[in-house]
Amino acid sequence: MANLHFELVTPEKLLLSEEVHMVVVPGTEGEFGVLAGHAPFMSVIRSGELRVYSGPNTVSARIQVEGGFAEVNEKGLTVLAEAATEIQA
Structure with missing residues (x-):
């Protein structure tokens, strides 16, 4: 099974950079x-x-x-979010 490289970035810092199976993104x-x-x-x-x-x-x-952009390219998925907070289970 192939993995997707995923990065989540906010103006403050890089929050995640990892290999994942899939990401579901809230698009407009x-x-x-x-x-x-x-x-x-x-x-x-x-x-x-x-x-x-x-x-x-x-x-x-x-x-x-909280808002931002998502880009998928040959390297993977990058989400540039205005703000991001992990939701506890």
């Missing part, structure tokens, strides 16, 4: 999932919950993001 046009090999893509994100999956059915992190 609706949520979208990103897996390894996804086509290049850019989107504005809305305030909402970003979910990080370490496996097909395993959510490893839930993060409240």
Whole structure:
């Protein structure tokens, strides 16, 4: 199973940089999932919950993001969020 390189960045710091299975991002046009090999893509994100999956059915992190941008390229997914706070289970 291929992994996706994911980075979550705020103006203050790099919050996450890891290999994951999938990330579900709250886009302005609706949520979208990103897996390894996804086509290049850019989107504005809305305030909402970003979910990080370490496996097909395993959510490893839930993060409240406040606006920003998401970019998918050949290197992986980068989310540039205005603010981000991890949601405790």
